[in-house]
Amino acid sequence: MRLELGVRLLQDVDELTTFRHLLDGALATLGVTEDCRADVGLIVSEICAHVVSYLAKGDHAQVGVAVADGMCVVEVRADGDVDPQRPNVLAESGRGLRIVSQLADNVAVFADHSHGLLLRAGKKLVTA
Amino acid sequence: MSRDRLDISVVPGDDGAVTVAVAGEIDLPHARDLVVALREVLAAGPAAVALDLSGVTFIDSTGIQVLMGARADAATTGTEVRIAKTSAPVQRVLHLTGLLETFGREIGERSPPVL
Numbered sequence: 001m002r003l004e005l006g007v008r009l010l011q012d013v014d015e016l017t018t019f020r021h022l023l024d025g026a027l028a029t030l031g032v033t034e035d036c037r038a039d040v041g042l043i044v045s046e047i048c049a050h051v052v053s054y055l056a057k058g059d060h061a062q063v064g065v066a067v068a069d070g071m072c073v074v075e076v077r078a079d080g081d082v083d084p085q086r087p088n089v090l091a092e093s094g095r096g097l098r099i100v101s102q103l104a105d106n107v108a109v110f111a112d113h114s115h116g117l118l119l120r121a122g123k124k125l126v127t128a
Numbered sequence: 129m130s131r132d133r134l135d136i137s138v139v140p141g142d143d144g145a146v147t148v149a150v151a152g153e154i155d156l157p158h159a160r161d162l163v164v165a166l167r168e169v170l171a172a173g174p175a176a177v178a179l180d181l182s183g184v185t186f187i188d189s190t191g192i193q194v195l196m197g198a199r200a201d202a203a204t205t206g207t208e209v210r211i212a213k214t215s216a217p218v219q220r221v222l223h224l225t226g227l228l229e230t231f232g233r234e235i236g237e238r239s240p241p242v243l
Contacts (some may be wrong), residue, residue, distance in 0.1 A: 014157050018188075042221070045188040049156045095189035095225040102224055 003067040037128040046096035132159040144175035151183025154191030166198040178212035
């Protein structure tokens with residue numbers, strides 16, 4: 001089974017709490033442990049918050065979460081071209097990214113900004 | 129879809145200090161509510177501010193940034209902002225951000241784990 005959820009930024013910024021709750025409920029249904037769900041919730045929240053801080057007015061990005069094969073993958077894609085002069089979303093240091101790097105099993109940054117793909121973080125799911 | 133509310137209550141003490149109790153989730157959609165509440169509290173010039181975060185069920189670095197900002201703002205007028213009570217999620221994020229030592233000495237009480 002594959003589960004996919006998505007949120008649009010900046011349009012849906014007020015719905016981020018609901019988005020996280022929906023994901024948490026789905027993972028609970030799949031039997032994922034509370035500790036692991038807490039990690040996933042933090043990863044999603046930190047990535048979304050960081051993307052919001054990175055986007056300029058009028059910019060848009062999609063944050064997608066896919067659950068399949070025992071993994072939860074959070075992926076950020078910009079809608080349209082990304083200004084190559086703009087710093088990479090992970091280039092800035094910060095507490096949020098420190099949390100993501102500690103909790104995720106893998107974090108990948110894509111340098112090819114012309115495709116609008118900014119980052120991907122994966123977390124192995126632990127089931128009870 | 130409407131977002132959940134962050135519950136914030138302000139309780140003045142007899143000694144001029146104020147306790148701010150926060151319950152709910154401190155994430156990006158809710159952080160502004162806490163910023164506004166803490167600015168109002170600090171504008172009244174309390175002797176000190178004690179944060180009761182025992183009802184916080186989720187916090188991320190955005191929320192931590194709000195707390196750090198309030199401490200910095202208060203410090204300009206010599207007002208202390210400290211965490212009096214915390215919760216397991218708060219404790220965990222303070223640890224992950226490396227700020228547990230910063231707040232650790234002042235945390236007086238930790239409620240049982242929420243998550």
